[in-house]
Amino acid sequence: MAAKNAVGVALVLCAVSLAAHAHAIAGMRVFPGTLTFPDPGVTDELDLGFGRTALASMPGGSAPDTSTFSLAESKTITQRLAVTLGSSYQGAGPGGNGFGNLGVGLDYGLWKSDSQETLITGALNESLGDTGSAGIGTTYSVFSPALLFGRGLGDLPSPLRDLRPLAFTGMLAANLPSDAAVARSVNWGVSVQYSLPYLQSYVRDIGLHAPFSELVPLVEFPMQTYTSGPAAGQTIGSIDPGFVWIGRYGQIGLEATVPINRASGRGLGFMLGVGLYLDDIYPHSLGAPLFPTSQKGS
Secondary structure, eight states, rough: HHHHHOOOOOHIIIIIIOOOEEEEEEEEEEEEEOOSSSSSSOOOEEEEEEEEOOOOOTTBBBBOOOEEEEEEEESSSSSEEOOOEEEEEEESSSSSOOOOOOOOEEEEEEEEETTTTEEEEEEEEETTTTTTTTTTTTTSSEEEEEEEEEEHHHTTTGGGGGGGGEEEEEEEEEEEOOOOOOTEEEEEEEEEOHHHHHHIIIIOOOOOOOTTTGGEEEEEEEEEEOSSSTTTTTTEEEEEOOOOOOOOEEEEEEEEEESSSSTTTTEEEEEEEEEEEEEEETTTTSSSSSSSSTTTOO
16 A cells, blocks of 8 residues: 555656646736646646655655656647646656656636636646656556636735735646556645735735745645545645745746655655746747637636
């Protein structure tokens, strides 16, 4: 069971982060991309990630520390529809190096409220079997329908104005392997964010200067619960405190990873992510939807 759980953690940290986007906007709220699960944006992004984790112990000894490099791109087809493509490279010493399976997906914006700073997006993602390196990728595919949301608290009443910079993002996804012998699971998670740019611009100026005036401190809670197999009912995951710095054309995020139990890993890890806002860098070419439509009714 420990070995299966270790593989499960690796799949969560790798496959989910590949689908993450750099930023999403509702009203005055910018939801920066977090590092372990997707935000609810439908945008043109290029994301690069690096993480180092210590997986759970395996039978006969401890698993080596694992480094993961990821690259993913999201490309809008219309203002509400985007395709995603990404993969990762894992390094874990002799015999543990190689590429993970190729991930593809579709994101569709279901609902947006600027006044309530709310976004809801549906996603269909798949990790394609036999597209990764032997021993790193899997021979089976995993289909993952997901629901993503973001909610800012900018509409709180004046007595609670210092809480207006708070925002929440979250996800719920079912993992359905093509191999019936592989355990099914549900990925779920939430992030809690406090936007200092929002505080400075829309609540009150507390005198922060760059780079602190562009920081968003946050905590993520990415989890995976097995729904079948020997580990059915068991939850693995981590608590990930950190921050995101938001710039004009991109962002940089740094988070620690703290396993919630022994099955999730051993010791602390960290993640570093860089997101490029292609829709801001190339708004009239590479960063524009292939089929532009009116914003009306979006």
